[in-house]
Amino acid sequence: MNCDEINIWLDTLLEEINEIKVTRKSERRVRVDVDASSLPALLELLKGKASYVHLSAISCVDWPDDEEFELVYHCWSYEAKSLLSAHTRIPRNTCEEFAHYVSIYDIYKPAGFFERDIYEMYGIYFESSPFMEKFILTEWNGPPPMRKDFDAEAYVNETFNWAEYNPDWLQEITEEGGGIEIRPEDVRL
Amino acid sequence: MNKLENIPVQAKSDKKRTNPLARVFDELIQFCQSRSMFMLHYCTGCGAIELPPAMTSRFDMERLGIQPMVTPRQADILLVTGYVSVKTLKRVLLTYEQMQSPKYVIGICSCTVNGGMYWQSYATAKVLNEYMPVDVYIAGCMPRPEAVIAGLRRLMSNIENGKGDAWKDYYKRYDYYLGNQQHLFGDDWQTPVDVIGEAKFYGLEGEETYGEHTKILEQHQEPLEAQVMRVKL
Numbered sequence: 001m002n003c004d005e006i007n008i009w010l011d012t013l014l015e016e017i018n019e020i021k022v023t024r025k026s027e028r029r030v031r032v033d034v035d036a037s038s039l040p041a042l043l044e045l046l047k048g049k050a051s052y053v054h055l056s057a058i059s060c061v062d063w064p065d066d067e068e069f070e071l072v073y074h075c076w077s078y079e080a081k082s083l084l085s086a087h088t089r090i091p092r093n094t095c096e097e098f099a100h101y102v103s104i105y106d107i108y109k110p111a112g113f114f115e116r117d118i119y120e121m122y123g124i125y126f127e128s129s130p131f132m133e134k135f136i137l138t139e140w141n142g143p144p145p146m147r148k149d150f151d152a153e154a155y156v157n158e159t160f161n162w163a164e165y166n167p168d169w170l171q172e173i174t175e176e177g178g179g180i181e182i183r184p185e186d187v188r189l
Numbered sequence: 190m191n192k193l194e195n196i197p198v199q200a201k202s203d204k205k206r207t208n209p210l211a212r213v214f215d216e217l218i219q220f221c222q223s224r225s226m227f228m229l230h231y232c233t234g235c236g237a238i239e240l241p242p243a244m245t246s247r248f249d250m251e252r253l254g255i256q257p258m259v260t261p262r263q264a265d266i267l268l269v270t271g272y273v274s275v276k277t278l279k280r281v282l283l284t285y286e287q288m289q290s291p292k293y294v295i296g297i298c299s300c301t302v303n304g305g306m307y308w309q310s311y312a313t314a315k316v317l318n319e320y321m322p323v324d325v326y327i328a329g330c331m332p333r334p335e336a337v338i339a340g341l342r343r344l345m346s347n348i349e350n351g352k353g354d355a356w357k358d359y360y361k362r363y364d365y366y367l368g369n370q371q372h373l374f375g376d377d378w379q380t381p382v383d384v385i386g387e388a389k390f391y392g393l394e395g396e397e398t399y400g401e402h403t404k405i406l407e408q409h410q411e412p413l414e415a416q417v418m419r420v421k422l
Contacts (some may be wrong), residue, residue: 156315
């Protein structure tokens, strides 16, 4: 079976799913916009019937104005040699504190890793995902830091102190001919 | 030997120095110390890329008597090269406290001075000398090997002139450093090193060794126990 045949088959297959919008961007890139309820079914079909066996990443986009998170599942097919990105949108804040979605760990095993990362950075809880404990930010107790409404600069100014710009030892260095070349107040932005 | 009391520790004697040549020997010792330093580079960020040329044949740190060392317990200098994230800072502190005195810390790159290009990141600690005493800062993003060598020479001259005693500050003002650490890591922060005990051992405890933060530490501290060696078959 060659690539073209798989692509034709894929297009027919995708038409069977509800509320789906397929954009074929080029020969090797397909963008699929799908409703959140039918995304696991789509991935199941893609993996089982259309040779998209490799989930290379799950990425997350925060849309605070729309009150939505966008989840993008990037799937590779080695036979069709193409990348399919399945986009779906979930509500940003449901009745609980965190947004939640269903895990696809039973379809793609690597998803557990990505879901754990997204839970930490965006606070989207993936139901039935096996690893939901802290991952990289083990010292972090604040809100999920990659959300757009988290103001990192305000947090930094509140938490950390800044170095002095005219300490005594700098004057010693300046007398020896060193020191600051351009002072921060002279910098024009 | 499962209990700490059973391990023999010889405390510093209270004998006064009566030898008139003591100061001469001090200077000799300082000179020798400054000419033979072992360096542990904790490569946290991108600044570490300037160290291989500084160490190897092009700029040759070894002509100054500075060699890389693999373990903190046998090193004199701790080079922190680049940004220190809060998570890394814990490890840097554990490393620093394991080193034997006299120990020196060099902060390389702008990131250790004031956050550098990561100044608005939630994850990086900004000013390194709030958490541990720093002898020399080498600013730059990144400093060239010449600057690294210049900084090391400054440290050498500091040691020779008897000014390289920032490590004593950690014992004398432990409460200040511990307070900043607790601010980031939470009140239950403790390290396996008994810093107050070491301060007593070196005779360096002062008024600022104790304070409100060491009291918090005492509340949360689990007693330190010698590790039992087990062979698992």
